[in-house]
Amino acid sequence: MKITEVAEIPPQVELKYTAKGFIGIFARQNFSTGEDIYSNIYRVLPEDSDIDLITPLGTIHIDMKVHSVKQNNGLRDYYGFDSFMNHSCDANTISIVYPGDEQFNRYYNRAVKDIRAGDEITANYLYFDWDCDGHSFDCLCGAKNCYKHIRGFKDLDFASQLEHIMDIDEATLSKFVVACRDKLRGAELTTAARARVQPLL
Numbered sequence: 001m002k003i004t005e006v007a008e009i010p011p012q013v014e015l016k017y018t019a020k021g022f023i024g025i026f027a028r029q030n031f032s033t034g035e036d037i038y039s040n041i042y043r044v045l046p047e048d049s050d051i052d053l054i055t056p057l058g059t060i061h062i063d064m065k066v067h068s069v070k071q072n073n074g075l076r077d078y079y080g081f082d083s084f085m086n087h088s089c090d091a092n093t094i095s096i097v098y099p100g101d102e103q104f105n106r107y108y109n110r111a112v113k114d115i116r117a118g119d120e121i122t123a124n125y126l127y128f129d130w131d132c133d134g135h136s137f138d139c140l141c142g143a144k145n146c147y148k149h150i151r152g153f154k155d156l157d158f159a160s161q162l163e164h165i166m167d168i169d170e171a172t173l174s175k176f177v178v179a180c181r182d183k184l185r186g187a188e189l190t191t192a193a194r195a196r197v198q199p200l201l
Contacts, residue, residue, distance in 0.1 A: 007081040010038035031115040088122035090143035
């Protein structure tokens with residue numbers, strides 16, 4: 001499927017090149033912790049989709065293996081301009097789905113720390129990618145808690161997975177429970193974590 005489209009970029013952010021030469025998403029204004037920065041709607045497309053995205057930086061060919069997330073049955077979640085959000089092990093945003101928005105594939109990127117105009121906006125890929133679709137990459141984020149090499153949430157040790165159980169999306173949570181059901185039944189979980197996991201055990 002050949003698609004050529006213009007990127008719809010919210011005015012609060014812009015695409016720019018990072019110091020390391022990658023395209024990233026940058027804040028054009030200040031955001032406080034807990035503030036929603038923007039919303040976006042992803043589309044479910046065949047994994048062999050051939051997409052050219054027209055951006056202020058020029059027309060960019062989308063590599064579906066890199067810039068989308070595997071769903072199943074040959075389908076992938078495609079995020080448009082948000083495909084260029086880079087990973088950080090100490091990310092400054094998290095994706096939130098409000099009740100009722102899941103039917104529209106709408107999500108919000110929320111600041112989890114104060115963000116200043118000019119800062120790069122980042123996400124932790126581990127929160128929404130179970131196995132990175134079989135590929136992996138060396139992390140360049142430089143955070144004190146950097147995992148160095150990213151292979152997906154599946155690759156974390158069980159203790160680290162439990163630390164982030166409230167941060168992962170529903171699809172990753174479901175895969176985690178299937179893979180670690182017996183461990184989870186005997187694990188010490190917070191009340192909130194237990195309430196999230198229990199319906200899937």
